[in-house]
Amino acid sequence: MTDEFRDCFVGEKGYDALKKLMRNSNEFCTEIANCLLDRSDAEKVYAKALRKNSDIMQKIAGRTRGTLSSAFKMLATQTNRQSDAHSEMANVLLNDIFTSIKNLADTQNRERRAIEETMNAKFKEWNTQKNNDNKFRSRQFEKSEEIEILYLKLSELPKSGRKHGRDTVKENTSAQLARSCIMPSGRSTSASEKSISNSDDKYQANMEMDIQKADEQLKGIEKRYHESTKAVELARQSCATELCRSCDKAQKMELDRITEMKNFTQSFINSIQKFCETMYQISHDLNSIQISPNEDIITQARSNSQPNELEILLYDIYAENENAMNEERRLTSLNYWIDLLNRDISMQQQMNNAYGVSNRDGSMSLSNDDGAMCSGKDKRREKKNTEVVERFSNELSIDRPNTRFIHCLYEASLYKLQSAYYRINNLSPLQYEHSHCYAKTYNEKGHPTTLIRIPLQSSAQVLPSAPPATPYFAEAMPLFVPMSMQQPPVVQTMQTQPPPIGFVFNNTGMRSSALANNTVPPRCRLQSNKPSQRSLTTTNRQVYPDLPVQSPEFSEKKPNKLVKAIYPYTAAHRDELDLKEGDCILLMECRQDKWYKGELNGKVGLFPGTFVTDA
Structure with missing residues (x-):
C-alpha cells in the first residue's frame, strides 16, 4: 500500500496534489469538529438546529471520498430524526468528539506545515540547479558560436597571411630588393609590402591565440556544464526522496485521521443507542456503518489524475x-x-x-576455484x-x-x-x-x-502466472516407455555481452514480486536413466528430452511468426528460454498446456504463452 500511495504523487504536480490532499484533510477535520460543535448546540435548541446541522454535514461529507464520505452522509440523513436527543447527547458531542477532533486537526496542521517547509526547500534547490545548468548551457553555445566566428574570420584572410605567408613574403622582398638597384622607387615599395606582410602575420597569430584561448574556455565550460546537469538530476532525486518521505508521513496522518474518525463515529453511534431508546431502528442503521481507512486512503489518492512520469x-x-x-x-x-x-x-x-x-537466481562464480581455493585476484575483484x-x-x-x-x-x-x-x-x-x-x-x-x-509503472501491477508444464509431458510421453523422474544437471554458460542501447533496469525486484504472487509449478523432465554422452558434452546447444512424435490434439503447428515478451521470465530448466520484457521470439509451436516453443537469439526452447503477445 505504501508504494501504491507514493506512485500517485510524483514530481512537482504530485507534490501540489499531496499538499492539496493534506490541506483538504486538515480542513475536513476542522470543519467536522466545528460541525459537531454546532450539533451539540443544535441538540439544545431541538429539531430546528438539528435540521440545519444535517444540511451542513451533508455538504462537508461531499468533500471527501470513500466509506468515510458515505458514513457522514448517512449521519447527516439520520440527524433529522434525532430530535429527542438533547442535553446528554450535547455533552457527549462536546466533550468526547469535538475536543478530540479539534486537537487532532491542530496536531496534523503543524505536521503539514513542517512537511511543506521541507519540500519547498528541496524544490527551491532543484530550481536553483536548473537555473545554473541553463546558465552553463547558454555559455557553452555562445562560446561555440564565438569560436566559429573566429574560424570564419581566419578563413577570410588573404593567402599571404596564412600558414606559409612568411616564406612568400621573404621571396617577394628579395625580388623587390633586386629591382631596387635599377628602379629608384623600388626600395620604398619593398618596405611597404614587408610592413603589410608583418601586419598580416601578426593579425593571424593573434587570431590563432584567440581561438586557442576560446577552445580552452569552452572545455572548462563543458566540464562545468557536465557537472551542472548531473547536479540537476541529483537535486531532482533529492526532491523525489524527500517526497517519498512526505508521502509516508501524509499516509500515516491520513490513517490516523480516518481511524480516529471511525472511533468518533462509533462513539456517536453508541451515544445514540444509549439515550435514544425509542430510536432503536435508527441506531441499528447507524451501527451498520463500515469505514475502511486503507481503502479511503487509496480512493483519495487516486483522485489525483495527473500522469505519473519521470x-x-x-x-x-x-x-x-x-x-x-x-x-x-x-x-x-x-x-x-x-x-x-x-x-x-x-x-x-x-x-x-x-x-x-x-541477487541473481542460481548465481555461479566465474572462477573455477571454490571456497578456500578462491584466488586472491577474485577476492580483490569482489x-x-x-x-x-x-x-x-x-x-x-x-x-x-x-x-x-x-x-x-x-x-x-x-x-x-x-x-x-x-x-x-x-x-x-x-x-x-x-x-x-x-x-x-x-x-x-x-x-x-x-x-x-x-x-512510472504502478507497483500494484501483477504478473500473470506461467502455465504448468506437467500435463504436457504426462500426455506427450507414452506409458509403455520405461522412464525415471530425475532432474538433469544444469549446465550454465555465462557470456558477457555489451549492454544494448536503452534502459537497463534491475529486474530483481520485479522477478521477486512475480515469484511471490505467481508461483510457477516446476516442470518435470522425463528422460531415460542413461543420458547420451553427446548431450552431456555439448554446452553451446540446448538439450531437450527425447520425446515421441505428438498427435495433433497435443500441439498445434502454426506458421512461423514473431511474438513479443510483455513480462520477464527466468528459465527454471535447461529447455526453457530466459525472457526479458520486449524480446521478440520466433514462434515455432503452440501447445495445449499453454507452453510455446520458439527461437530467441539462436536458441530454441520453451516459454510460457501467458508471458507473450503478438508482435
Whole structure:
C-alpha cells in the first residue's frame, strides 16, 4: 500500500496534489469538529438546529471520498430524526468528539506545515540547479558560436597571411630588393609590402591565440556544464526522496485521521443507542456503518489524475543544434561526448554487476576455484565491486523501485548523440525502446533542451502466472516407455555481452514480486536413466528430452511468426528460454498446456504463452 500511495504523487504536480490532499484533510477535520460543535448546540435548541446541522454535514461529507464520505452522509440523513436527543447527547458531542477532533486537526496542521517547509526547500534547490545548468548551457553555445566566428574570420584572410605567408613574403622582398638597384622607387615599395606582410602575420597569430584561448574556455565550460546537469538530476532525486518521505508521513496522518474518525463515529453511534431508546431502528442503521481507512486512503489518492512520469534532463551537446559549429568539429565533439558517456555507462554497469551478484537466481562464480581455493585476484575483484556499490549508494539515496536515474540519463543521452553521429555519417539509424519518450524545448535564447519522460509503472501491477508444464509431458510421453523422474544437471554458460542501447533496469525486484504472487509449478523432465554422452558434452546447444512424435490434439503447428515478451521470465530448466520484457521470439509451436516453443537469439526452447503477445 505504501508504494501504491507514493506512485500517485510524483514530481512537482504530485507534490501540489499531496499538499492539496493534506490541506483538504486538515480542513475536513476542522470543519467536522466545528460541525459537531454546532450539533451539540443544535441538540439544545431541538429539531430546528438539528435540521440545519444535517444540511451542513451533508455538504462537508461531499468533500471527501470513500466509506468515510458515505458514513457522514448517512449521519447527516439520520440527524433529522434525532430530535429527542438533547442535553446528554450535547455533552457527549462536546466533550468526547469535538475536543478530540479539534486537537487532532491542530496536531496534523503543524505536521503539514513542517512537511511543506521541507519540500519547498528541496524544490527551491532543484530550481536553483536548473537555473545554473541553463546558465552553463547558454555559455557553452555562445562560446561555440564565438569560436566559429573566429574560424570564419581566419578563413577570410588573404593567402599571404596564412600558414606559409612568411616564406612568400621573404621571396617577394628579395625580388623587390633586386629591382631596387635599377628602379629608384623600388626600395620604398619593398618596405611597404614587408610592413603589410608583418601586419598580416601578426593579425593571424593573434587570431590563432584567440581561438586557442576560446577552445580552452569552452572545455572548462563543458566540464562545468557536465557537472551542472548531473547536479540537476541529483537535486531532482533529492526532491523525489524527500517526497517519498512526505508521502509516508501524509499516509500515516491520513490513517490516523480516518481511524480516529471511525472511533468518533462509533462513539456517536453508541451515544445514540444509549439515550435514544425509542430510536432503536435508527441506531441499528447507524451501527451498520463500515469505514475502511486503507481503502479511503487509496480512493483519495487516486483522485489525483495527473500522469505519473519521470522527467530527466539529458545531455544534448550539438545533437539538436546543427548550426553551432561546422560538421567536422561537430563530429569531433560528438565523439568526445560519446566516449565520455560510454565511460559513465561502463562505471554504472560495473555497479549493476556487483550489485546483482548477491541477487541473481542460481548465481555461479566465474572462477573455477571454490571456497578456500578462491584466488586472491577474485577476492580483490569482489572487494572492488563492493566499494563501487557503496560509493554509488552514498551518491544516490532513494528507495523507489523501478527507477535507475543516472543510468537512464547516460544511456538516453548516448542514444541521442549516437543518432546525431550516425545521421551525419549516413549510417543506418539506431533502434531504441524509449525513443518516443523524448521531448525538446528551447530556452529564451533559442538553445535546445532535451528531456525524456518515462511513464512510472504502478507497483500494484501483477504478473500473470506461467502455465504448468506437467500435463504436457504426462500426455506427450507414452506409458509403455520405461522412464525415471530425475532432474538433469544444469549446465550454465555465462557470456558477457555489451549492454544494448536503452534502459537497463534491475529486474530483481520485479522477478521477486512475480515469484511471490505467481508461483510457477516446476516442470518435470522425463528422460531415460542413461543420458547420451553427446548431450552431456555439448554446452553451446540446448538439450531437450527425447520425446515421441505428438498427435495433433497435443500441439498445434502454426506458421512461423514473431511474438513479443510483455513480462520477464527466468528459465527454471535447461529447455526453457530466459525472457526479458520486449524480446521478440520466433514462434515455432503452440501447445495445449499453454507452453510455446520458439527461437530467441539462436536458441530454441520453451516459454510460457501467458508471458507473450503478438508482435
